[in-house]
Amino acid sequence: xxxxxxxxxxTKVKIPTIRYYEGMGLLAAPERTTGxxxxxxxxxxxxLSFIKHARDLGFSIDAISALIELQDxxxxxxxxxxxxxxxxxxxxxxxxxxxxxxxxxxxRMSKGCDGDGVSQDCYVLASLADHDLCAHEH
Amino acid sequence: xxxxxxxxxxTKVKIPTIRYYEGMGLLAAPERTTGxxxxxxxxxxxxLSFIKHARDLGFSIDAISALIELQDxxxxxxxxxxxxxxxxxxxxxxxxxxxxxxxxxxxRMSKGCDGDGVSQDCYVLASLADHDLCAHEH
DNA sequence: ATACGATCTCTAGTGGCTAGAGGTTCAAGA
DNA sequence: TCTTGAACCTCTAGCCACTAGAGATCGTAT
Ligand SMILES: [Zn+2]
Ligand SMILES: [Zn+2]
Ligand SMILES: [Zn+2]
Ligand SMILES: [Zn+2]
Numbered sequence: 001x002x003x004x005x006x007x008x009x010x011t012k013v014k015i016p017t018i019r020y021y022e023g024m025g026l027l028a029a030p031e032r033t034t035g036x037x038x039x040x041x042x043x044x045x046x047x048l049s050f051i052k053h054a055r056d057l058g059f060s061i062d063a064i065s066a067l068i069e070l071q072d073x074x075x076x077x078x079x080x081x082x083x084x085x086x087x088x089x090x091x092x093x094x095x096x097x098x099x100x101x102x103x104x105x106x107x108r109m110s111k112g113c114d115g116d117g118v119s120q121d122c123y124v125l126a127s128l129a130d131h132d133l134c135a136h137e138h
Numbered sequence: 139x140x141x142x143x144x145x146x147x148x149t150k151v152k153i154p155t156i157r158y159y160e161g162m163g164l165l166a167a168p169e170r171t172t173g174x175x176x177x178x179x180x181x182x183x184x185x186l187s188f189i190k191h192a193r194d195l196g197f198s199i200d201a202i203s204a205l206i207e208l209q210d211x212x213x214x215x216x217x218x219x220x221x222x223x224x225x226x227x228x229x230x231x232x233x234x235x236x237x238x239x240x241x242x243x244x245x246r247m248s249k250g251c252d253g254d255g256v257s258q259d260c261y262v263l264a265s266l267a268d269h270d271l272c273a274h275e276h
Numbered sequence: 277a278t279a280c281g282a283t284c285t286c287t288a289g290t291g292g293c294t295a296g297a298g299g300t301t302c303a304a305g306a
Numbered sequence: 307t308c309t310t311g312a313a314c315c316t317c318t319a320g321c322c323a324c325t326a327g328a329g330a331t332c333g334t335a336t
Binding site for chain 2: 046077082084088093106117120121
Binding site: 282291 | 307308309310311312313314315316317318319320321322323324325326327328329330331332333334335336
């Protein structure tokens, strides 16, 4: 049995975030001391670690709720879990694609100006003012 | 002189967003009709296009404010503008890097399970429960 | 017994919008 | 000129996933 501070240290999830997860219904409300302080056990630690890991991988709270629901029913088909992971992968890939386009434009802009001129002649500002200077859609 | 709806159509910025930008002080308050409706001119269109383009490239509102400030003073050094663009590029690259790591882990997870089993044996769920299965930090 | 860090609840703020309620104005057609 | 209906107005609240702070209480070590 350990305190919320201890749980926070072990999982590297901030205390207010732990309480927030509890309020959301993502993390079960733990036991309390007579003085109303939260006391966690190994199960709580495990669950919060799961949540943390999934959040770090970019899964939404809703997705994590669904994953936890599955975890709580070991005999159910895991099809939904793989679907969620596949969706997350698509999401990440879409984000990468978009960011790579942005990267190219930003490189072009940065190359276009040394920063030793005056704002009126700045290629960065001109580029932002005129999308036609861009090489790609974004 | 055109209405907010027209401005919205031309810039593809939604009407509430335009009003939000005005409230933020990002976009100057335009003239009004006697009936209190906003009427924009070419300058307003140009400025909103600038903002839209910068937002599409991922610049924060604060960064855009600084860029606009520079644009309004054509004789100032553009050093700050290039610094902001360079910072944005670093930001984008950091995001790409992180997402590429996530992508690898998600691919590994997805490969690990066909979705035809039971949640108890699911590699996706096992992977989320145990970061030690991950190939990289993230 | 006392001190002091940790915890409690509650509210409000972050960024960048987005949605809705309830009321007013504009512009085109009859 | 009148009427209709789309577009506009302001204001408040909601979204996601937290984060920060106020002010009060608790737990533990000396
Ligand atoms: Zn420049
Ligand atoms: Zn562009
Ligand atoms: Zn599976
Ligand atoms: Zn991991």
